Amino acid sequence: MQDPFVGSGYDQFKKKVLALTSLDLDIYRQPLLQRRLLSLLKRNGVATFDAYFQLLLDNPQARLDFKSDITINTTEFFRDADQFERLRTTFFPEFIERGCRDLRFWSAGCSVGAEAYTLAIMMREYFPQATFSLLATDIDRDVIKTARQGTFKPNEIQDVPEPLFKKYFRQRGDRYEVIEAIKRTVVFHTGNLLRDPFDWGFDLISCRNVMIYFTHEAKDLLYQKFQHALKPNGLLFVGSSEMILNPVTFGFESAGPFFYRKTPL
Incomplete structure (x- = not known):
């Protein structure tokens, strides 16, 4: 399988995601971010960022899952x-x-x-x-x-x-x-x-x-x-x-x- 982070596809994906969701992926530590993105690609059965972005456009639940995974919406009352x-x-x-x-x-x-x-x-x-x-x-x-x-x-x-x-x-x-x-x-x-x-x-x-x-x-x-x-x-x-x-x-x-x-x- 080709590395999805090699080439211009990943950079284009980040720009499109920023326009679609207001999430700037460049502010996140890249090793951690890339592990999460690979997990999302695998979970959704796609091999490229072009295919994954099309899924985000077409599927509201996929968009919700993406934002939740990237921003880590973990919360509890009286945490710590x-x-x-x-x-x-x-x-x-x-x-x-x-x-x-x-x-x-x-x-x-x-x-x-x-x-x-x-x-x-x-x-x-x-x-x-x-x-x-x-x-x-x-x-x-x-x-x-x-x-x-x-x-x-x-x-x-x-x-x-x-x-x-x-x-x-x-x-x-x-x-x-x-x-x-x-x-x-x-x-x-x-x-x-x-x-x-x-x-x-x-x-x-x-x-x-x-x-x-x-x-x-x-x-x-x-x-x-x-x-x-x-x-x-x-x-x-x-x-x-x-x-x-x-x-x-x-x-x-x-x-x-x-x-x-x-x-x-």
């Missing part, structure tokens, strides 16, 4: 619970003690919304006196539609503490739905982290398990954009495999594992 406990016991109280009003949070690369809803539940449960707004964005339009519905599989809510589960979820057949009062606190939008301009003035930006798949150049650009989007002393919350090696370069200081504070001017 110790980190959310630090938000609850340390960082959220700090925001409030500093007199921050109308706290602004952003779940960047939110997938189907479990993290955004987790933050909303925490604020409603533990800091009911605080006002906040919560933005959640993802590049995938279909994922955003799913996130707005707020329904989840049992394995996605398995780490929700029992009292919170009983209070904030309702069973809907074989799935569980976040109550409307929580849904209303989260605004979901599509957005491309690398290409779109960011809003400004966030107290917390959570971008976890997204940048791990990006090139170094793409990561560096995102760090700069996140730094500009945060308030002074605002926090960037990253995944457990996404440590920033030299945060000072980007205007951050470490605030403990997985958290980086914007350095005040």
Whole structure:
């Protein structure tokens, strides 16, 4: 079998995919990306990128599967619970003690919304006196539609503490739905982290398990954009495999594992 990555076919495929889905495949680490693409070619019974792209054009489900495989839409409530406990016991109280009003949070690369809803539940449960707004964005339009519905599989809510589960979820057949009062606190939008301009003035930006798949150049650009989007002393919350090696370069200081504070001017 001829190597599908040799020749101009792969480059043309990447350009066509960008136009069709807004996914820029060049921002991903190529060895990892190519393994996923080979798996998709095999799974769909095609040998060339021309044939695979035609399938993406003709088959909406194939398009959904492609975007899901490339962007890794894995999500759970309270994923890495110790980190959310630090938000609850340390960082959220700090925001409030500093007199921050109308706290602004952003779940960047939110997938189907479990993290955004987790933050909303925490604020409603533990800091009911605080006002906040919560933005959640993802590049995938279909994922955003799913996130707005707020329904989840049992394995996605398995780490929700029992009292919170009983209070904030309702069973809907074989799935569980976040109550409307929580849904209303989260605004979901599509957005491309690398290409779109960011809003400004966030107290917390959570971008976890997204940048791990990006090139170094793409990561560096995102760090700069996140730094500009945060308030002074605002926090960037990253995944457990996404440590920033030299945060000072980007205007951050470490605030403990997985958290980086914007350095005040």
